Amino acid sequence: MPTWLDREVEKAVVRLLLNGEEVEFLAPVHKTLLEVLREDLGLTGTKHGCELGECGTCTVLIDGRPQLSCLVLPLQVEGRPVTTIEGMAAGASDHPLQAAFAELGAAQCGYCTPGMLLVAKSLLEANPRPSRAEIQEALAGNLCRCTGYAKILEAVELAASRMVAT
Amino acid sequence: MTVPDRTGSVGRSYPRLDGSAKVRGQAVYADDIALPRMLHCKILRAQAPHARILSIDASAARRLPGVVAIITGRDLPIRFGILPVSQDEAALEEHKVRYVGDPVAAVAAVDEETAAAACEAIEVEYELLTPVMTIEEALKEATDEPIQESFSRRRDNIHRLVSYEFGDLEAGFAAADHVREDVFFFQGNTHLPMEQHSAIASHVDGRLTLWSSTQVVHYVHRALSRVLELPMNRIRVIGAVHGGGFGGKTDPFAHEIVVGKLAMLTGRPVKCTLTREEVFYAHRGRHPTLLWYRTGVTRDGRITAMHLRTALDGGAYGSYGAASVFYTGTLQTVTYDIPAYKFEGVRVYTNKAPCGPKRGHGTPQGRFGIELHLEKIAHELGLDPVEVKRRNFVKPFSRTVNWLRVTSCGLEECTAKVLEASGYAQRERRTGHGMGFAISAYMSGAGTAIYWNDMPHSEVQVKVDRTGATVYCGAMDIGQGSDMVLAQIAAEELGIEPRDVRLVTADTDLTPVDLGSYSSRVTFMAGNAALEAARKMRALLVEAVADRMGVADLEEIDVGGGRIGEFSFEEACVIATTRFGALSTTGSYKPPRIGGPFKGSGVGPSPAYSYSAAVVDVEADPRTGIVTVGKVWIAHDIGRSINPLLVVGQVEGGVYMGLGEALMEEQEYRKGLHKWPSMLEYKSPTFLDTPPIETFLVETIDPEGPYGAKEAGQGPLLPVIPAVNAAVFDALGVWVDETPITPEKVLRALDAKAKGKPPRHGPRSFPAVPYGEPIRVDPPARDDLRVGAELEAAFGQTPGAH
Ligand code: FES
Ligand code: FES
Numbered sequence: 001m002p003t004w005l006d007r008e009v010e011k012a013v014v015r016l017l018l019n020g021e022e023v024e025f026l027a028p029v030h031k032t033l034l035e036v037l038r039e040d041l042g043l044t045g046t047k048h049g050c051e052l053g054e055c056g057t058c059t060v061l062i063d064g065r066p067q068l069s070c071l072v073l074p075l076q077v078e079g080r081p082v083t084t085i086e087g088m089a090a091g092a093s094d095h096p097l098q099a100a101f102a103e104l105g106a107a108q109c110g111y112c113t114p115g116m117l118l119v120a121k122s123l124l125e126a127n128p129r130p131s132r133a134e135i136q137e138a139l140a141g142n143l144c145r146c147t148g149y150a151k152i153l154e155a156v157e158l159a160a161s162r163m164v165a166t
Numbered sequence: 167m168t169v170p171d172r173t174g175s176v177g178r179s180y181p182r183l184d185g186s187a188k189v190r191g192q193a194v195y196a197d198d199i200a201l202p203r204m205l206h207c208k209i210l211r212a213q214a215p216h217a218r219i220l221s222i223d224a225s226a227a228r229r230l231p232g233v234v235a236i237i238t239g240r241d242l243p244i245r246f247g248i249l250p251v252s253q254d255e256a257a258l259e260e261h262k263v264r265y266v267g268d269p270v271a272a273v274a275a276v277d278e279e280t281a282a283a284a285c286e287a288i289e290v291e292y293e294l295l296t297p298v299m300t301i302e303e304a305l306k307e308a309t310d311e312p313i314q315e316s317f318s319r320r321r322d323n324i325h326r327l328v329s330y331e332f333g334d335l336e337a338g339f340a341a342a343d344h345v346r347e348d349v350f351f352f353q354g355n356t357h358l359p360m361e362q363h364s365a366i367a368s369h370v371d372g373r374l375t376l377w378s379s380t381q382v383v384h385y386v387h388r389a390l391s392r393v394l395e396l397p398m399n400r401i402r403v404i405g406a407v408h409g410g411g412f413g414g415k416t417d418p419f420a421h422e423i424v425v426g427k428l429a430m431l432t433g434r435p436v437k438c439t440l441t442r443e444e445v446f447y448a449h450r451g452r453h454p455t456l457l458w459y460r461t462g463v464t465r466d467g468r469i470t471a472m473h474l475r476t477a478l479d480g481g482a483y484g485s486y487g488a489a490s491v492f493y494t495g496t497l498q499t500v501t502y503d504i505p506a507y508k509f510e511g512v513r514v515y516t517n518k519a520p521c522g523p524k525r526g527h528g529t530p531q532g533r534f535g536i537e538l539h540l541e542k543i544a545h546e547l548g549l550d551p552v553e554v555k556r557r558n559f560v561k562p563f564s565r566t567v568n569w570l571r572v573t574s575c576g577l578e579e580c581t582a583k584v585l586e587a588s589g590y591a592q593r594e595r596r597t598g599h600g601m602g603f604a605i606s607a608y609m610s611g612a613g614t615a616i617y618w619n620d621m622p623h624s625e626v627q628v629k630v631d632r633t634g635a636t637v638y639c640g641a642m643d644i645g646q647g648s649d650m651v652l653a654q655i656a657a658e659e660l661g662i663e664p665r666d667v668r669l670v671t672a673d674t675d676l677t678p679v680d681l682g683s684y685s686s687r688v689t690f691m692a693g694n695a696a697l698e699a700a701r702k703m704r705a706l707l708v709e710a711v712a713d714r715m716g717v718a719d720l721e722e723i724d725v726g727g728g729r730i731g732e733f734s735f736e737e738a739c740v741i742a743t744t745r746f747g748a749l750s751t752t753g754s755y756k757p758p759r760i761g762g763p764f765k766g767s768g769v770g771p772s773p774a775y776s777y778s779a780a781v782v783d784v785e786a787d788p789r790t791g792i793v794t795v796g797k798v799w800i801a802h803d804i805g806r807s808i809n810p811l812l813v814v815g816q817v818e819g820g821v822y823m824g825l826g827e828a829l830m831e832e833q834e835y836r837k838g839l840h841k842w843p844s845m846l847e848y849k850s851p852t853f854l855d856t857p858p859i860e861t862f863l864v865e866t867i868d869p870e871g872p873y874g875a876k877e878a879g880q881g882p883l884l885p886v887i888p889a890v891n892a893a894v895f896d897a898l899g900v901w902v903d904e905t906p907i908t909p910e911k912v913l914r915a916l917d918a919k920a921k922g923k924p925p926r927h928g929p930r931s932f933p934a935v936p937y938g939e940p941i942r943v944d945p946p947a948r949d950d951l952r953v954g955a956e957l958e959a960a961f962g963q964t965p966g967a968h
Contacts (some may be wrong), residue, residue, distance in 0.1 A: 005708030044198035045191020049360045056846040057360055085191030094189065103813045110188030110658040111409035111646025112359040117189060128931070136853045143845065145360050145410050146645050148822025151815060151858045 010075045014074040018043075034069040037084060045085035045114050049143065056142030059115035060084050066119045066141075085114035087143025088121065095122055097159040107154035108146035115142050120156045128164050132157070139161065169233070173725060174658040176873050178516050179811035183646045183669065184272070196364035196379040196406035199786035204366070205234055205424055207438035208281035210271040210288050212263030215299070215517035215838035216313065216321050217292035219261055222271060227287035232259050232280035236288070238271045242427055248385060248522075250617050254317045255520075255817070257393055261826030264313050264482035266839055267447025269420040274428040277866050290485045295518040297838045298323055301456060301477050304514035313482055314557075315517040315899065316926045325480055326491050326513040328766060329940040331378055331506075332567040338471025338506030342462025344547060348539045351904035351929045352531040352889045354479065355831035356451035357524050357878075363448055365422040366437040369430035374430065375402045377424050381411040381441020381644050382682025390426050398674075401426075401669040401695050405642040405672030410846025412823070413523035415644075416684040418452050419484055448842035450522030451486050451833060452514070453478040455494055456933035457535040463543055467554035471506040474498065476531065476933060478513040485522035487513045489616070493528025495900050496770030498536050499566035500607045501577065501777070502558040504947075507567050510937040518835055523684060525823055526880050529608065530887060533859060537604040538903065540897070552590070552603050553893070558580065559605075562866075567945040569762025571953060572598030573774050574866035574876070577605060580779035583801035583862040588781035593896075603890025605779045606884030609772030610868075610877040611687025613757045622754035623687070623779045624695040625678035628656060628703045628747040630739050635660055640680030642672040642694040646879050647812035648688040652696050654808055655872060659700035660707070661725035662735050678752070686877035689808065690773065693872035698753025706749060710742035754947045756893025758954035761905050763961035764943045767882055774868045777803040780821070780885040786897040787915060791909030793894055795857045798886065802861070805868035805876030816878040819863045824886030826851045830906050894910070903928025 009028045016023050018041070029034050034051065037043045037060070049055035051070045058069045061083040064117055088095045097120050100106070107113040117138060123138040130138070135156050136149075144152065187193040224236045240261025249251040254814060258269050271288050275281035275783070287302065298307040304323035312318050318325070339345060340385040365378040367585075374396060383403040383450035392400045408415075422437040428436040440448060458475040476494040478485045495509035526533075544551035562575040583589065593601045615623060627638040637656045643649040647673055651663040660667070668856050669678050680692050705952040708723045711731040716725060723731040730738035745747055761767030798821050808814045830849040867874030897899050904928055911927045911959040919925035952960060 009259045034828060038198075042200075043191075047195070047361070047911070049198075049362065052442065052844065052846070054442075055360065062171050085189075092582055094186070098186075098189035101189045105181055105183050105185075105647075106810050107182070107188040107363065108647070108815055108819065109186060109408055109410040110184070110193055111195065114191050116233075132813055134592070140853045143360060143852065144849070144877075145358055145412065145823070146819050147815060147861060148818040148820075150818040150822075150855045153853075 011077060013088040016022060016074065016077065017079065017081040019083055029073065029075060032070050033060070033072040033077065036074050037069060043084050043086050047111050047114055057112055057115045057143065059118050061118050061122055064122055064125060066122050083118065085117060088117060090142055094160045095121065097114050097156065100155040100159040104151050104155045104158065106147060113141060114143040116144065116152055124160055124163060128160060174652045174661065174833065175664050176808050178808055178809070179805070180654065180664055180959065182650050182655060189371055193407040195409050196366060196377050198407065199366050199377055201366065201368055201435035203276040203726045204435040204437055204779045205276065205428070206278040206281050207274050207284050207428055207436050209269045209421060209424060209438065210285040212266055212268040212270055214263060214292050214294055215297040216267050216295040216513065217263050218295065219259065219270065219778040220291040220293055223289040224271060227273065227284040230280065230284050232276040233273060233284045234272060234276065235274045235428055236284065237424070237427060240425060240882055242393055246389045246418060247484050248486055248616065249484060249488055251488050252316055254484045257420045262315065264403045265443065265519050267519055268482065272424040272428065281478040286562050297833055299516055299518065299838065301479050301514055304516050305933055305935060313517060315456060323515040324512060325484060325487050325515050327937055328491055329937040331344040331508045331940040331942045333506035333945045335471050335473060335506045335508045335676055337463040341470040343465040345459045345460065345462045346543050346546060347458070347460045347852050347931045348352065348542060349456070349903070349932050350538060352455045352534050352537040353905045354447060354452050354454035354486065354521060354833040355827050355832050357412040357414030358450055358848065359410030359412060359776060360707050362440045362442060362445050363415060364437065365425050366435060366438040367425040368435040369429040369433065369604040372605060373400050373402065374426055375391050375404065376426055377404045377406045379406055379408055379415055381415045381684050383642060383674050384640060384671045384679050384682055384685065386422055388886065390423060394426055404674040406917050408642060410523045411683065413527060413642045413684060414450055416681045417525055418741045419448060419943065434621045434713055436531055438808055442845060443843045446840055446947060449519035452524045452530065452579035453480060453490055453521040453528065455531040456929060456932055457531060459535055459539040461539060461543060464931055467544060467547055467549050467557055467852060469502060469504050469558050472504045473508040475935065476666050477933060477935060478511070479516050480513045481516055481518040481520040483520040485520045485839060487521065490523065492766065494532045496568060497569050497607055498532055500570050500572055500775050501605055504567055504700040508940060510940070512935045512937065513867060517838060525820065526608065528884050530827065530884055533606050534888045534905065538891055538901070539945065541892050545746045549592045552585065552668050554663055555605060563951060564948050565946045565950050568770065569767060570770055570949060574805055574868040576866040577777045580777055580801035581605065583864065584779045584799040586656050586798040587862065588783065591782050598787065598788060598897055600784055600893040600896025602782050602896055604885035604889040604892060606679070606881055607880030607882060608686060608877060610690040610774045610776060610855040610871065611757065611772055613760045613769035613771035613773060615681060622756040623757045624680045624691040626692060626699045626753045627678055628699040628751050629701055631739050634739065635738065636670060637667055637696060638670045638677045639692050640672060641688045642684045644684045646816055648683060648692070649691060650812060651689050651808050656700045657692055659697065659704045660735065661730060662728050669705045675914045686710045686879045689875050689878060690871055693726065693875065694755040695753040695871045699751045702751035702753065703749065706751065706957065707738045710745040712740050713745060713812050714719060714929055733735065744906065748820050759958055761947065762943060764941055773870045774805060774876045776805065776878065776881040778885050780889045782886065782889040782893045784890065784893040784897055786894050786912060790819045791912035793829060793907055795890065795914060797857050798859045800859065800861055801864055802878060802882050803866050803876065804878050805871045806865050806874035807863050808873060810863060813863060814861050817882040818859050820880065820882035821859050821886050822851060822856050825856065825884040825890065827905055828887040828890040828907060831905055846926045855904070899925060901926040906965055921952045
């Protein structure tokens with residue numbers, strides 16, 4: 001029995017399609033997707049900067065669209081595909097965005113990076129040739145304190161050009 | 167020192183060593199660590215800004231299922247603080263709280279929710295005291311008792327007073343054709359690292375291990391040892407992958423000590439991750455600062471004398487404050503030649519989250535003031551501000567009136583670069599558009615350790631065996647890429663690729679002491695130590711190889727491209743181990759004594775200063791007051807760029823952070839409460855607010871930097887803030903003499919102008935401060951570059967007056 005105070009906490013079994021694999025877990029219904037990913041499923045690649053929906057750091061993709069995992073309850077996304085940073089690379093080879101971020105120094109402390117990458121991924125899937133303004137707009141909900149965003153912008157552009165070329 | 171050719175890795179752009187782990191979500195930050203049977207800790211924090219604690223009743227909280235341990239101030243009575251002169255903090259306060267957020271009790275429980283619920287169930291009875299929330303209030307006698315009631319011997323809330331006069335001020339002002347006074351206010355703001363602070367402790371076999379998101383494992387190590395009363399050899403502090411510091415994780419923190427204590431009490435690992443709100447309370451950010459300048463100049467704009475007064479709002483604790491107050495005044499002289507200089511500073515305690523070192527530590531305030539002050543002087547004299555600044559630039563290889571030694575100095579080159587690239591002289595002149603120019607300097611590491619000792623500031627070991635080379639260094643990569651710089655230096659000397667160097671950093675069990683990642687010191691100091699250790703290792707490898715090859719002249723053995731002489735590096739390692747046995751070399755770096763013969767001369771000296779110049783282009787809407795930055799051009803004198811990719815990353819990050827401070831970031835209080843302890847309301851620049859930044863790296867090859875390198879982490883932030891204000895003046899003809907430049911302030915200044923008042927918005931006066939008689943210091947000969955023993959012999963005094 002969960003021990004929060006002395007009242008029963010409702011738990012539920014939830015099934016997710018997580019990074020292409022079916023996972024099933026039992027968790028208190030009020031536990032956020034962020035917490036379940038990090039604490040119950042061991043996927044600590046998803047980071048958090050506020051846990052209040054303010055910084056974009058905890059972004060994951062649900063049905064390919066960016067969502068703040070600190071504001072999502074697993075039951076809400078039952079059965080739907082969820083992509084975290086751990087699911088971005090295809091095996092040993094990095095996604096072109098990951099390669100470009102690493103190459104150009106778009107990750108300094110790297111803490112905002114998983115969220116940035118996933119938002120950029122969904123952007124490029126919807127819009128393979130985004131303008132600078134479109135990239136800035138798409139990533140405006142993700143804060144970064146290290147890079148001044150400059151290298152992130154360059155990395156998204158570089159990845160986009162490589163992806164279009166292949 | 168001779169500068170080697172850049173045939174090896176130095177000077178090349180390599181992406182950071184852990185880039186792949188970071189883009190794949192594999193990097194392990196402190197909060198990512200989970201240990202078996204781990205407990206979660208929450209800290210109960212004060213909800214009153216200033217109050218005596220009458221009683222704490224945790225009995226109901228202890229009865230909650232899942233609560234394992236609760237501790238209060240009684241369990242951790244020993245006070246600590248980062249500076250030896252400011253041991254004024256407790257991990258948990260027992261008798262009094264001094265700001266909203268002050269830690270009072272801590273709970274270890276089976277999960278975070280239970281710990282939080284237990285905190286809520288702890289009853290604390292307070293007797294409220296009058297909060298002190300402004301500099302002016304703090305200067306007066308305390309209503310009921312001073313904030314640091316037992317630590318301070320004063321009846322007011324003054325923490326620190328400094329007063330110096332270098333050279334003959336009176337004569338300087340007498341020689342002036344023109345004298346001007348100005349008052350400025352620099353608002354407080356915070357680091358806002360994306361990663362919330364986190365620490366996890368484990369106590370096994372009588373030894374405590376702590377993983378933390380800290381910038382300095384050594385300082386955490388010291389604080390744990392002091393407060394937990396454990397010898398340092400029983401404690402291991404490991405820097406987890408770091409999610410951003412900017413100075414905000416340079417103090418030892420309550421949560422780090424608390425998890426250590428709880429792990430010892432419960433026999434289980436304990437983790438504490440601060441909430442974002444708690445991060446705002448942990449703070450140690452920019453001091454809100456009032457500045458008053460009085461400067462005499464000749465008709466052509468040459469400075470004859472300057473008098474600066476500063477007043478810093480320190481918040482509730484000392485932190486680095488005793489140094490911060492100096493930094494608001496000391497570095498003005500390393501950019502401008504000031505023949506006579508008086509500096510008076512005060513830091514006060516208030517009932518706010520403690521201020522400390524944020525990127526630029528104390529110098530952005532002074533830089534903001536002096537740049538705008540000189541602009542105003544130039545306008546008043548009908549001279550070009552850029553020209554006036556240029557006329558006063560310090561000369562390379564000179565000594566300032568306050569005894570700071572300037573070595574390489576690229577101010578002229580940096581200025582020329584940004585003026586040319588931005589087209590400053592030909593800028594479009596119309597209402598609403600403007601450009602501003604400013605310069606700055608910053609230290610490549612402080613010349614004096616924060617606690618008095620004669621040991622090196624950086625120590626590095628290089629080990630070579632049949633498996634290759636490993637570098638051990640206590641420095642912490644906080645995202646700036648210092649690990650790569652160390653790897654490049656070792657690789658350069660050993661003739662291999664940086665990726666082939668293994669690095670072990672920031673682990674007090676494994677790595678020799680380094681004073682950590684703050685003060686822009688790692689490349690310069692740990693870099694010099696690494697260089698020395700690697701050169702010694704190279705000498706051993708070369709000797710063994712020469713011996714094997716039967717070559718007498720060691721100069722004939724080439725090192726590079728993964729080869730030493732006719733052998734591969736790996737073969738050379740085997741040959742050298744066979745020849746000498748176990749191979750380990752060491753290097754250390756300690757800056758020479760640079761400061762002058764007076765008390766307090768330890769704050770400000772650095773073995774080398776970086777220089778920057780910036781031009782900012784703005785659109786400022788006279789109807790709405792909204793200021794939009796179109797572009798920033800910045801040139802930075804890095805000495806030598808060991809890794810241009812990483813240096814540019816630091817410059818861009820600094821410019822961005824400066825823009826945030828210039829335009830929107832502010833840590834404000836109302837009725838004793840932090841107004842905006844959330845990321846939504848504490849405004850920081852998003853992707854859309856950040857303009858293009860064009861960066862120029864200027865290389866001046868400093869004689870003492872490793873390969874000539876200087877710092878990049880802090881200096882580039884500094885010129886950006888005054889350059890924005892100058893650009894707003896250029897666009898609208900009004901001054902906003904305080905940060906941040908909000909639309910409201912721009913409109914107020916325009917309104918004042920329209921009413922025929924002085925066209926400005928900002929503070930009108932500077933409070934009366936009992937600075938006392940200054941310490942009068944005779945200036946050195948301006949070409950006296952002596953340091954260390956030679957310098958000391960000259961004034962016959964022992965080092966460390968501080
Ligand atoms: S952690 Fe979810 S938005 Fe900040
Ligand atoms: S890289 Fe550090 S927050 Fe973005």
